[in-house]
Each structure stands twice: as structure tokens, then as C-alpha cells.
Amino acid sequence: MLARISGGAFVLAAGLLSLIPLPGVGQPEKADPLPSWNDGPAKKSILDFVRSSTDKANPLYVPESHRITTFDQDGTLWVEQPLYSQVLFAFDRVKALAPKHPEWKDKEPFKTILTGDRDALAKLSIQDFELVVAETHTGMTIEEFHTVVKDWLATAKHPHFKRPYTECIYQPMLEVMKYLRANGFKTYIVTGGGQEFVRVYAEAVYGVPPEQVIGSAGQTKYEIRDGKSVLVKLPKVLLIDDKGGKPEGINLVIGRRPVAAFGNSDGDREMLEYTQSGGNGRLMMLVHHDDAEREFAYGAKSKIGTFSDGLMAESKKRGWNVISMKNDWKRIFAFEK
Amino acid sequence: MLARISGGAFVLAAGLLSLIPLPGVGQPEKADPLPSWNDGPAKKSILDFVRSSTDKANPLYVPESHRITTFDQDGTLWVEQPLYSQVLFAFDRVKALAPKHPEWKDKEPFKTILTGDRDALAKLSIQDFELVVAETHTGMTIEEFHTVVKDWLATAKHPHFKRPYTECIYQPMLEVMKYLRANGFKTYIVTGGGQEFVRVYAEAVYGVPPEQVIGSAGQTKYEIRDGKSVLVKLPKVLLIDDKGGKPEGINLVIGRRPVAAFGNSDGDREMLEYTQSGGNGRLMMLVHHDDAEREFAYGAKSKIGTFSDGLMAESKKRGWNVISMKNDWKRIFAFEK
Numbered sequence: 110m111l112a113r114i115s116g117g118a119f120v121l122a123a124g125l126l127s128l129i130p131l132p133g134v135g136q137p138e139k140a141d142p143l144p145s146w147n148d149g150p151a152k153k154s155i156l157d158f159v160r161s162s163t164d165k166a167n168p169l170y171v172p173e174s175h176r177i178t179t180f181d182q183d184g185t186l187w188v189e190q191p192l193y194s195q196v197l198f199a200f201d202r203v204k205a206l207a208p209k210h211p212e213w214k215d216k217e218p219f220k221t222i223l224t225g226d227r228d229a230l231a232k233l234s235i236q237d238f239e240l241v242v243a244e245t246h247t248g249m250t251i252e253e254f255h256t257v258v259k260d261w262l263a264t265a266k267h268p269h270f271k272r273p274y275t276e277c278i279y280q281p282m283l284e285v286m287k288y289l290r291a292n293g294f295k296t297y298i299v300t301g302g303g304q305e306f307v308r309v310y311a312e313a314v315y316g317v318p319p320e321q322v323i324g325s326a327g328q329t330k331y332e333i334r335d336g337k338s339v340l341v342k343l344p345k346v347l348l349i350d351d352k353g354g355k356p357e358g359i360n361l362v363i364g365r366r367p368v369a370a371f372g373n374s375d376g377d378r379e380m381l382e383y384t385q386s387g388g389n390g391r392l393m394m395l396v397h398h399d400d401a402e403r404e405f406a407y408g409a410k411s412k413i414g415t416f417s418d419g420l421m422a423e424s425k426k427r428g429w430n431v432i433s434m435k436n437d438w439k440r441i442f443a444f445e446k
Numbered sequence: 447m448l449a450r451i452s453g454g455a456f457v458l459a460a461g462l463l464s465l466i467p468l469p470g471v472g473q474p475e476k477a478d479p480l481p482s483w484n485d486g487p488a489k490k491s492i493l494d495f496v497r498s499s500t501d502k503a504n505p506l507y508v509p510e511s512h513r514i515t516t517f518d519q520d521g522t523l524w525v526e527q528p529l530y531s532q533v534l535f536a537f538d539r540v541k542a543l544a545p546k547h548p549e550w551k552d553k554e555p556f557k558t559i560l561t562g563d564r565d566a567l568a569k570l571s572i573q574d575f576e577l578v579v580a581e582t583h584t585g586m587t588i589e590e591f592h593t594v595v596k597d598w599l600a601t602a603k604h605p606h607f608k609r610p611y612t613e614c615i616y617q618p619m620l621e622v623m624k625y626l627r628a629n630g631f632k633t634y635i636v637t638g639g640g641q642e643f644v645r646v647y648a649e650a651v652y653g654v655p656p657e658q659v660i661g662s663a664g665q666t667k668y669e670i671r672d673g674k675s676v677l678v679k680l681p682k683v684l685l686i687d688d689k690g691g692k693p694e695g696i697n698l699v700i701g702r703r704p705v706a707a708f709g710n711s712d713g714d715r716e717m718l719e720y721t722q723s724g725g726n727g728r729l730m731m732l733v734h735h736d737d738a739e740r741e742f743a744y745g746a747k748s749k750i751g752t753f754s755d756g757l758m759a760e761s762k763k764r765g766w767n768v769i770s771m772k773n774d775w776k777r778i779f780a781f782e783k
Contacts, residue, residue, distance in 0.1 A: 174649075174655055177657075251697060304698075304701075305701075308701050312511075318511055318701075318702075319700065319701030319702055320514075320657075320699065320700045320701055320702065322701065326698060328694075329694050329697060329698075330690065330694070331689075331690030331691075331693045331694060331716050331720070333719075337723045338693065338716070338719045338720040338722070338723035339723075340693055340694060340697050340720075347684070347685075347698070348684075352668075353667065353668030354668075356668045356675065356677055357665075357666050357667070357668060357677060360588060360666060360677050361641075361663060361666075361684070361698075361699075362657065362698075362699050363656065363657045364641075364642075364645050364655075364656030364657055364659065365655075365656050365657065379668050379675070382670075382675045383668070383675040383677075385675070386674045386675035386676075
């Protein structure tokens, strides 16, 4: 008697069924999916979440089509101190384009960026940054912009770690993403950073394809250039994917609420609230930067990646998991010994 | 001897390997994946495209992560004559909400919609329609809007076919979507219609999940209502997903160019150009409504779903496939005998 076991394979099964062990029996113990995490409540909450949401018999079971998870990037997946990498990229663009813009020598914020005065740089506002982005990131096609970012990433180094930014990635979070994907979850990046900037490396670095990168986005315009259809980046904001903009971006691109969300700062609060409001059994986690020795210790007072006292209070009240980098992470970077 | 065949199943394999046929051997000839299509150049172009783009040895091979395909909806996947279903939905919303808006009796375009004068209705402009959408589709949460659409779809009937709109679906196109998905392609809807409107039924009707529906979209605003995080629909346009807006929407949500695109009107031209500009071996197809007997015959002169002479000329010049509903489709609807 031929019985179909899988795909196109048939096996003689008469009388042999009793020899087929149940799945799992006789197999080696599964390796720890989160080896860079210390045992503790943070690690346990991730393992518990995956177990309950993938177990059909569990009331918290989540069908595969609803297994949407979202990750902030700066400070959650990679280093954001002393300055967002994309701000450094924008500053480098100003320097690279300065010869074509002699007027920048006397025009703020370009003047400050070109002189490189650290104290003055630290005082630049969000509006200053938006002006820089509008002048340096636009007018070119999406493909041209990708090339510029790729070239920058190939040479730029993190000022403290002296390594490419794409190596300053939190190994424990990579393990979480991998573990979730292995269990049928989709892992989206939901970043306040530029969508097109992050798309350049997200697939190679995080295993996240372009269609799963949601970020701040400018308007584009369809054009024919040299006989080819292209999209040109315009100096007009379409979406600021931060705070309330994160749920808005999630709905625009995904159209379902996440069942798990990971962040590290006040900018992620609304994304976590929106996730939790979707139903029971959701997982909300915040990375807390409390490891001055291996990375940086910052939080309530920092301008970059503010983790305010209000957010800490809300986390406690709502049962969100705060990850202590110092205590919960055995290893932070893959390049560590 | 135990050999692992799949997942966690083991079988006694000593001496039995010869009894396991190679995949495919002894299996019945594969069924025609496109049974509602007549043999002809349109059907052949779809089969050829799938064959070449999934064959690793073929120079036109497309890796699975790049197998992105896009489908217009109105007139491409379902009936758009005599009026877009969403326009009829909006008109019904005006009627339903009229008791709360006594001022509409004397205010255009609401007055015309409430009197139901067919000639006057036919003269309403896009701006009129946008005003109606702004007044009737907003102020509520995304979830509330979904409920309103669901309720409407449950009772509304197509004026000619006297069936729910969700049955007025082109069976040959459903087969194409299914066939593409079976070969590792993702099938996206890219519609000029409302993204949230189409998301309500796209998964049940087309097998397309919410995150693969790109459409015209309004801005939303994150709020806490009754202690729950919600997104409220605002009367502000974010994206008009038509003409040049289609490539813009595709880039925003997908971030890759499609390798195949299907449309039926001048509103899809830019999407097909954008697809073709991505490289060799792309598939561009346009449904031509030339079957007055089984559906509708329209095109160059129609206000709804205009297929202009210019588009026909461009199709010929660029080698796009024009699908004749009359000649290429054996069956149009699943409900046909």
C-alpha cells in the first residue's frame, strides 16, 4: 500500500505506520533560539508569547496571517548614540554637495554643518534637519538615492565603535526576529528614520525585505527620464513615522494591528499602545539602554532616544516588558568576544 | 534503518527506497491552471512568463523575493460598469446619513444624489465625489468604516447582474492570481479605489491579504477613544492611487518594481510603464472590455474605465498584451452556466 507522506514522495506504509514516531520523538533537544539572552523575565516573555500564540489549543492562538510584529530601528535594532546614523549621513551629504552650493557657506543650518562645530551641531533642531533632508535627499530618483546610501554605508564608521553602522546591530534582537520568522511571524521595521534609507540594507542586515520596511517618507513623482520610468524624490513630507505616525504608517502599509511590538523610546509609545489595544496576549517590549560599559546608558534626559519617566510609568502600569541591556543581554554585538 | 523523509516523520527505509517514486513520476498530468481562458496569445503569454521567470536556467529567471505582481481592481478584477461600486457605496452613505444632515437637501452634490436624477448624477465630477467621500467616509475609526462597508456589501446588488458585487468577479483573473501565487509570486491589488474599502473583502474574494492592497488613501489620526487606541479617518487625501500615483503607491508600500502588471484603462498606463522599465521579461496586460453580450463593451469613449486610442497605440508599440474578453475568456463569471 502506498501512502503519501509529503510533497511528491510515496512510501510503503502497510504495517509500518507503527514504526513512524510522532514528530519530535527521538530528535535532539532543540537549541536555544535566543542564546544571547540571559534567562530572566524578558527572555521568558518572548518564549511564552511564541508558545501561546502558535499553539492552536491555546486561547491566545494567533492564525499565521495575523502574525504581524513590528520593530523600531534606532536604539531598538541598532545603535542610535551619539547621533542617528541618518543625521550623520545627511551631514556628509551637505559636505559632499557643498561645492555645488556656494551659498551654503553663509546659510544656516548648512553653515554650522560645514564648520563642524560640535556644540553648534548639537543645537540643531528637527526643522533644521528637515531642511537639510529636503535640500540634499531630493530631486534624484529612488534608485539614485539608494546608490548614494549604499556608497556611504560602505565607508562610514560609527564614531565610537569604529565599525560600519551595519555591524552595530543588537545580536539579541536579530535572534528575536529570526525566532519569530521561524514561527510564521512577519517582522516589520517601523522606523522614524527614512523608509528609503533603511530599505537599502534591511534585507541584508535584518532579513527584512523592502515591503516590510515602514518609515518616514517623502512624496515622489512619476517621470520618464532618458526613456525610463522613474520616481523622483520630492521635498514634501508624506508621513512622519514617529509617535502617532507609527500606527498610521502601520495601517497604511500593513492594514492589520501587530501582535507584538518592540521599541526603546517615547517615539514608540503609540505603537505599543496600538498593539496592546488589538486584543489579549500581545507582546510589548522596550529596550532600556542602561549599559554604559558595553554600549551607552541614557534614557530620561537624553535628546536622542528619550525614555522618559512617563514612559517607564506607563510600561509598569500596562505590563510592558522593559529589557535591561545590562542584565538581559549576554552579548550585545556579534563582533564582541 | 530509519530515514528522515520530512518534518519530523521517520520511515523504515532499508530496501524500500526503490519503492519511492521520484516526485512527479506516476502522477497525473498537471491540470490546466487557466481553464477559463481560450488558447491564444494572451493565455500563452501568461504561461510563458511563469515558465521563464521560475526557471533557474532561464536568463529571465526572477528570484522569489522579486516575484511581485500588481493588479488594478475596477474593470480588471471585477465589473466597473455602469458605475464604480464605491461610488454607489458613497451615494448610499449619503442617503443613510441624510437625516442627520438636513442641510444636504439644498447643497450640491448631495442634493443631486438625494434626488437620484440619473442624468444629473452622470454629470458629477471627481471633485464632487471627493467632497462626498470627505463628508461621509471620515470622522469614524478604521474599524467602524470596515463595518459599514461590510454591511453594505452584504445587501447591495449590482444593478445589471442582480448579484452581490463580490460575485461580479472575473473568473479568468482569479485563475491568474492563483496560478501566480502557486508559483511563488505575490499578488498585490493596486487600485484607484479606496484602500480601506477594498481591504474589507480582498482576502475572502481574491485571496489578497490587507498588506497587499494598495489604494487611494486618506490621512488618519491616532487617538484614544473609550480607552482603546484607534485610528480616525480624516478628510485629507494622502495618496490618489491612479495614473502616476500607482507607481508612487507601489514604491511606498512595496519598495520593489513589479515583474508583472495587469490593468484595463488609461489609469493603469504608468503602472505598466513602470513595470516594463524594471528589466527584460516583464509581463504587461490590459483587459479590453469588448463583450457587450456577456459583460459590457466600452473603451475609448467611456468615462468609466477609459481605454483610449492612445493607450491602444502604446500597447502595440511596447508589446503589451491586450486581453479580449470576448475571444480570450471562455467564461467570465463563476456564476455563469
